[in-house]
Amino acid sequence: MAAHADRRFADLSGGERQRVLLARALAQQPDVLVLDEPTNHLDIRHQVELLALLRAQRTTTLVALHDLNAAASVCDRLHVLAGGTLVASGPPREVLTPDLLAEVFGVRAAVTRHPLTGDPLIAFDHRTPADRPPEPPPFMGN
Known part of the structure; x- marks a missing residue:
């Protein structure tokens, strides 16, 4: 999202907002991360990137997902x-x-x-x- 640093949060698309909110959560280095549909509003490339990022964090993460194939691949x-x-x-x-x-x-x-x-x-x-x-x-x- 660095390329969009000059844009206001309200001007971002739903997917861009989703990525900013996740970045903010990860920046806090939580012990446990709780996410509700984190791939909502994301195109397939960004869904894959987000799920790979979550997996790589090695942080305990509780995720609500309706996409069962995504859940099977990351959980x-x-x-x-x-x-x-x-x-x-x-x-x-x-x-x-x-x-x-x-x-x-x-x-x-x-x-x-x-x-x-x-x-x-x-x-x-x-x-x-x-x-x-x-x-x-x-x-x-x-």
Whole structure:
């Protein structure tokens, strides 16, 4: 944000404001950092940069994220809430399962390994049930 030092905070875009607020928080060198949707208003490049920066800080950070793929890539531990109740807690590989995603979020999804990082990667089925092809029959080997 150094290139924008001459601009007033009120004149910054939502993403630029988000980055300034995070920089201010990090400048205080907190023992614990609590962030609510820190990637909100950021384009994908700045989301990736921000999450990498948080990971590199080695500071205990509690982050509320709705982007489960981002959470899987940056968090050591996930806590999934449904209706204000904790329904799952643990490492992303253990928590993010197709059954949990269906139960908590009501979505059909597959969880695979990210080809670049090995982190869990969630592929969501964005089709309605009526638009989905029929399930293939189970394989019956000889």
